[in-house]
Amino acid sequence: PELRHFIEIESQKAKYQAQVHSFTDQCWDKCIDKPGSKLDSKTETCLVNCVGRFIDVSLTIANKFQKRLEQGGH
């Protein structure tokens, strides 16, 4: 059971990191035009909002999809 627990946690970490890679990839394209000598606050805000809105879009779609499945239609 300990081994299983360990594997579960490591596997969750891997998923989390894969998600961070994916967000960084997409939000980099949305927020950074030319990489400057430092990450200015405008870009940082854009990155934070980008992650937040991506999750919002993801939840919106997942919830609506779930409702569709329950209604039996498609």
Place this chain on the structure above:
Amino acid sequence: PELRHFIEIESQKAKYQAQVHSFTDQCWDKCIDKPGSKLDSKTETCLVNCVGRFIDVSLTIANKFQKRLEQGGH
């Protein structure tokens, strides 16, 4: 043999669906500019043609590639 048959069919289904995902992805980019309140007939025609022409391109390339291999050149 029944199990094998079942696995083969399910595996074909999975391939078919992967193909549909890939077509939808690419044809969405080719045919849809701004998602409107309904899928108009022009967009639908574009999607149908997009799938058809993608398969045509795929067959054209596969056939010509096959011929090259038979001629022994590369």
Place this chain on the structure above:
Amino acid sequence: PELRHFIEIESQKAKYQAQVHSFTDQCWDKCIDKPGSKLDSKTETCLVNCVGRFIDVSLTIANKFQKRLEQGGH
């Protein structure tokens, strides 16, 4: 040991080919606008340079990353 050696070599070949596919993919986009009736020398030079500079960028980043790890910072 022979089998192992064989597998290692084949696995390296597969990695090499995956790399060639990836370079061709990216350098095609950088160097070819409209595919003409032949690969002109300007395009060929662009492809060769593209591979070279990609590897340079890759080494630059890997080296700097390594140094960061050794300094213990991140």
Place this chain on the structure above:
Amino acid sequence: QVKTQIALANAQELLQKMTDKCFKKCITKPGTSLASSEQKCVEMCMDRYMEAWNVVSKAYNAKLQMERNRLT
């Protein structure tokens, strides 16, 4: 059980593609919350994407059938 797993994988792939495409189309400048116009855009985009998936699936089926008929 294999069937359920494929169905699930299919739904997950669809959800992921829709999220990526609709985020790209509807959120140009990410703000501090989802604007109602963005929310609306996402919902329309999702409906259109699922319709597109169905149109593509039918068209692919029809084309496969046609190629099969040509060979026999």
Place this chain on the structure above:
Amino acid sequence: QVKTQIALANAQELLQKMTDKCFKKCITKPGTSLASSEQKCVEMCMDRYMEAWNVVSKAYNAKLQMERNRLT
């Protein structure tokens, strides 16, 4: 047999990439059939892509050799 499988995987990858790239380059507005100009474009695109693959493969080899020499 491993060799054959790798060769096959390599060919399949090449076919798939060429199809994607040449579809993108040659089919801007998909019509009810492949126009002869599109057909021609696809065939040229395919030839150029395979040439590019060969050029890239040689350049990569040469660069690997150079880096190896620098280290020894």
Place this chain on the structure above:
Amino acid sequence: QVKTQIALANAQELLQKMTDKCFKKCITKPGTSLASSEQKCVEMCMDRYMEAWNVVSKAYNAKLQMERNRLT
């Protein structure tokens, strides 16, 4: 050992993404060698990418926490 492998996979993914993104941003016309302006751009781009990774990671964590709190 699982831990090390994940950490390694994570570093490799980061390196690969940075290389792809910074090559795209900094090398518009590949020349016969890396120009010093390109070299500089690559190094800045790499620093910004790692900073962006950290900002995104923190923001994701905060958002996950917020959603968890909302559910309890």
